[in-house]
Amino acid sequence: MPRRRFQIALTPPGFAFIVLALVVLIRSLSARNAYEIVLSSGALILSLILGAVGAWAARKLASLEPGWKSPLPFAAGTEEDTLVTGFSPSVPWFFRLHFKVRGRFYPGGCFEGCPFLAETSVSRGSDTAHLRIGFPLGGIFNGEASSRLRDIFGLFSFHCGVPQKWTLNIRSAPSARKRYYIKAHSGAEDRRQRTSSDEERYYMREYAPGDRFRDINWKSSERIDTLITRISPDNQEKVRRIEVYFRNFGPAGKALPSLGDLWLLDRAKARLAQFLRDVKETEASYIFLVHTAQDSREIRDQDEAEKFLDELAGLPFSPPRTEDVVGAGGSGGDLYLFSTACDAGLSAFLLSRQQPFSLFLVLDGPQGKNAGDTDFLHLKDFPAKGCIPLSRWVFPGQRKSRNIAGNRAEIEYAGLRL
Numbered sequence: 001m002p003r004r005r006f007q008i009a010l011t012p013p014g015f016a017f018i019v020l021a022l023v024v025l026i027r028s029l030s031a032r033n034a035y036e037i038v039l040s041s042g043a044l045i046l047s048l049i050l051g052a053v054g055a056w057a058a059r060k061l062a063s064l065e066p067g068w069k070s071p072l073p074f075a076a077g078t079e080e081d082t083l084v085t086g087f088s089p090s091v092p093w094f095f096r097l098h099f100k101v102r103g104r105f106y107p108g109g110c111f112e113g114c115p116f117l118a119e120t121s122v123s124r125g126s127d128t129a130h131l132r133i134g135f136p137l138g139g140i141f142n143g144e145a146s147s148r149l150r151d152i153f154g155l156f157s158f159h160c161g162v163p164q165k166w167t168l169n170i171r172s173a174p175s176a177r178k179r180y181y182i183k184a185h186s187g188a189e190d191r192r193q194r195t196s197s198d199e200e201r202y203y204m205r206e207y208a209p210g211d212r213f214r215d216i217n218w219k220s221s222e223r224i225d226t227l228i229t230r231i232s233p234d235n236q237e238k239v240r241r242i243e244v245y246f247r248n249f250g251p252a253g254k255a256l257p258s259l260g261d262l263w264l265l266d267r268a269k270a271r272l273a274q275f276l277r278d279v280k281e282t283e284a285s286y287i288f289l290v291h292t293a294q295d296s297r298e299i300r301d302q303d304e305a306e307k308f309l310d311e312l313a314g315l316p317f318s319p320p321r322t323e324d325v326v327g328a329g330g331s332g333g334d335l336y337l338f339s340t341a342c343d344a345g346l347s348a349f350l351l352s353r354q355q356p357f358s359l360f361l362v363l364d365g366p367q368g369k370n371a372g373d374t375d376f377l378h379l380k381d382f383p384a385k386g387c388i389p390l391s392r393w394v395f396p397g398q399r400k401s402r403n404i405a406g407n408r409a410e411i412e413y414a415g416l417r418l
Contacts, residue, residue, distance in 0.1 A: 103143015
């Protein structure tokens with residue numbers, strides 16, 4: 001168990017109160033003012049009693065380990081009411097248990113985080129508490145949850161219980177639902193790419209209403225207690241693939257992305273997440289081949305999709321690079337691209353592709369009266385949700401624009417306001 005570092009139990013108001021009481025006591029003794037002597041002595045005795053009782057109670061609560069049930073998946077843009085359990089209902093009079101979550105929030109998975117703090121108190125006689133927590137946009141939160149015992153006058157705050165480390169993937173706030181035109185790559189699975197142990201599973205599937213009874217494999221069905229139907233190689237089901245490019249390319253060199261850039265990336269993530277969900281709801285058999293600036297992966301089912309969306313929340317900007325365009329001749333289906341105004345290599349990439357594409361692009365939105373449908377991120381939402389924005393975020397970054405000529409391009413606008 002890691003050794004706890006020494007922590008001062010006096011709060012700033014408590015320290016000021018004791019110093020003021022000492023000053024008054026010294027002054028009253030020199031002036032022989034009985035009223036001030038009694039008043040200042042009473043204040044110091046009260047502080048001493050509260051400090052002793054609080055220290056004793058905190059030692060008794062040293063093994064306290066509250067359970068924090070954070071919502072999963074955790075989405076930005078709203079305040080979630082989370083439940084904290086496992087508190088001790090017996091605390092001394094004039095004291096309350098508090099539950100605090102503090103750490104750093106990394107919007108868009110960037111390498112520069114901002115401080116975060118959320119806190120709630122436990123009602124007297126209760127063993128649960130409710131903590132409202134929220135984030136203005138998607139990203140990663142790394143922090144610590146801890147309990148403290150505080151007096152109702154705010155003079156002392158004692159650490160108690162076992163602190164817990166937390167890492168939360170904060171998904172982007174949902175994008176507006178839209179209909180997507182889908183044209184998937186289609187092709188039969190190649191039997192030569194499968195091992196002999198996989199062939200039986202591939203040419204057989206669970207019985208579905210309408211299948212012929214003579215195609216049922218009774219021997220295999222009896223072994224696993226489920227009706228299994230044979231599938232002829234001539235009638236094997238085709239796999240449809242959708243090729244998706246998420247181009248999370250950002251500022252060149254060592255330039256740090258501005259908050260406006262991170263907001264553009266967040267909206268692009270939200271569009272990609274909505275796209276994956278809508279397509280899966282329409283046809284669950286689709287397989288996604290998703291390319292990002294970091295890697296490529298296949299998404300075959302809902303579990304893999306949810307895992308990818310959690311990782312997407314913390315996917316940062318990647319510096320621009322020279323891309324390999326080998327195999328850019330197309331493979332029979334549309335490409336679905338998601339990008340932002342920060343992507344300097346988007347035009348060159350589109351020119352290198354010979355197949356149709358659908359582009360979902362997030363650009364800097366107009367300000368003022370021409371804002372229209374621009375989706376704004378307000379800087380004031382950071383302190384309102386417990387985040388302290390970095391000083392450089394106050395200054396807007398350089399506005400970016402992209403002129404794209406293509407088959408189908410859908411533009412979404414996002415902007416930053418104070």
